[in-house]
Amino acid sequence: MAITPLMPVYPRSPVRPVRGEGVYLYGEGGEKYLDFASGIAVNILGHGHPEYTRKVQDQVATLMHVSNLYGSPQGEAFAQRLIDNSFADTVFFTNSGVEAVECAIKTARRYHYHHGRPERHDLITFTNAFHGRTMAAISATDQPKMIEGFAPLLPGFKVVEFDNLEAAIAAVDEHTAGFLVEPIQGEGGIRKGSQAFLEGLRRLCDEQDLMLVLDEVQCGIARTGQLFGYEHYGIEPDIISVAKGIGGGFPLGACLATEKAAAGMVIGTHGSTYGGNPLAMAAGQAVFDEILVEGFLDHVRTIGDRLRGALEQMIPNHDHLFEGVRGLGLMLGVKMKADSRAFVTHLREHGLLTVAAADNVMRVLPPLIIEEAHVTEFVERLSEAARHFEVDNAA
Numbered sequence: 001m002a003i004t005p006l007m008p009v010y011p012r013s014p015v016r017p018v019r020g021e022g023v024y025l026y027g028e029g030g031e032k033y034l035d036f037a038s039g040i041a042v043n044i045l046g047h048g049h050p051e052y053t054r055k056v057q058d059q060v061a062t063l064m065h066v067s068n069l070y071g072s073p074q075g076e077a078f079a080q081r082l083i084d085n086s087f088a089d090t091v092f093f094t095n096s097g098v099e100a101v102e103c104a105i106k107t108a109r110r111y112h113y114h115h116g117r118p119e120r121h122d123l124i125t126f127t128n129a130f131h132g133r134t135m136a137a138i139s140a141t142d143q144p145k146m147i148e149g150f151a152p153l154l155p156g157f158k159v160v161e162f163d164n165l166e167a168a169i170a171a172v173d174e175h176t177a178g179f180l181v182e183p184i185q186g187e188g189g190i191r192k193g194s195q196a197f198l199e200g201l202r203r204l205c206d207e208q209d210l211m212l213v214l215d216e217v218q219c220g221i222a223r224t225g226q227l228f229g230y231e232h233y234g235i236e237p238d239i240i241s242v243a244k245g246i247g248g249g250f251p252l253g254a255c256l257a258t259e260k261a262a263a264g265m266v267i268g269t270h271g272s273t274y275g276g277n278p279l280a281m282a283a284g285q286a287v288f289d290e291i292l293v294e295g296f297l298d299h300v301r302t303i304g305d306r307l308r309g310a311l312e313q314m315i316p317n318h319d320h321l322f323e324g325v326r327g328l329g330l331m332l333g334v335k336m337k338a339d340s341r342a343f344v345t346h347l348r349e350h351g352l353l354t355v356a357a358a359d360n361v362m363r364v365l366p367p368l369i370i371e372e373a374h375v376t377e378f379v380e381r382l383s384e385a386a387r388h389f390e391v392d393n394a395a
């Protein structure tokens with residue numbers, strides 16, 4: 001048999017982690033890696049965080065799962081904590097980012113249905129977007145590598161150019177339910193939507209009673225130095241999806257909505273067997289116990305500035321390889337003149353973990369608990385690896 005036990009949909013690298021400690025991962029053969037990828041923006045407290053680990057362990061021993069047939073003191077408490085710290089009035093818990101996006105799409109459609117406008121079912125989405133891999137989520141993108149061979153896609157999505165307010169305005173018609181947008185695109189190459197773009201979408205939604213749905217699966221949960229990405233813009237969305245960082249490594253996502261936006265999500269309209277189970281809630285609470293501590297977001301901003309500054313300082317030494325740094329907080333992207341995928345592979349051989357993205361960008365997504373010494377180590381070793389990459393390429 002030629003097929004691998006794991007369905008071969010990923011080009012898996014030779015890095016094979018078996019243990020983690022803080023900002024470091026250890027491979028099968030004892031190799032040590034500085035982890036500035038965090039499992040793609042997930043392990044925001046690093047690996048084996050003592051308090052987080054203890055709280056999750058305690059919950060495993062107490063109660064893991066009961067289903068949503070019963071009352072959930074754990075879910076109510078964590079939902080309330082999210083509500084107290086956001087625009088939202090209500091929360092649906094999921095097991096992944098794409099399920100949170102799915103719930104957001106359904107909530108937006110159902111809002112218009114509830115108000116007697118079932119024909120308003122289309123979401124306007126944007127070029128280079130990434131919303132996950134279910135049929136609905138791939139139907140919301142225009143990226144050939146994600147949709148090829150999976151036709152027919154779901155109707156109800158219209159893709160226009162990212163960060164182009166005029167194009168978004170022009171796309172609105174009698175079928176529009178709202179907009180689905182990452183305020184700061186992740187997979188698309190760490191691209192930040194402009195203030196005018198996000199503000200303009202908000203205004204349009206207010207004027208025409210449309211839903212502003214933000215996909216904050218990557219940029220939410222303290223990654224950018226604010227708890228949520230939308231806070232950078234001084235606007236409030238109607239619905240958001242979050243995941244990645246929220247569980248600190250435990251599979252957890254959430255769809256947050258205002259009371260108004262969730263008008264159609266009544267009994268029987270949606271569900272999940274695992275969603276929001278006691279173990280997931282303990283993981284989410286353990287993450288929030290850390291990120292809501294006074295000074296935590298300041299730390300993300302300060303150390304993010306340090307990392308960005310150090311990267312910018314290094315760039316002139318390798319200016320045929322790197323073009324510049326983009327992003328916010330610890331959601332950073334280095335725009336490359338070389339192939340970012342090849343460079344990320346090269347870094348792994350040098351014990352550094354980062355993540356490639358579209359547009360020849362290398363994503364730098366460390367745990368949010370990194371210190372000055374990790375920044376120094378990362379940039380020194382990156383610079384060293386860059387020298388070798390130049391040599392390798394010249395050879």
Ligand SMILES: *Cc1c(COP(=O)(O)O)cnc(C)c1O
Nearest residue numbers: 096097098130131132186217218
């Ligand atoms: C990662 C990501 C998703 C999908 O999350 P999964 O947990 O892989 O389903 C959706 N939207 C954005 C913006 C993401 O970065």
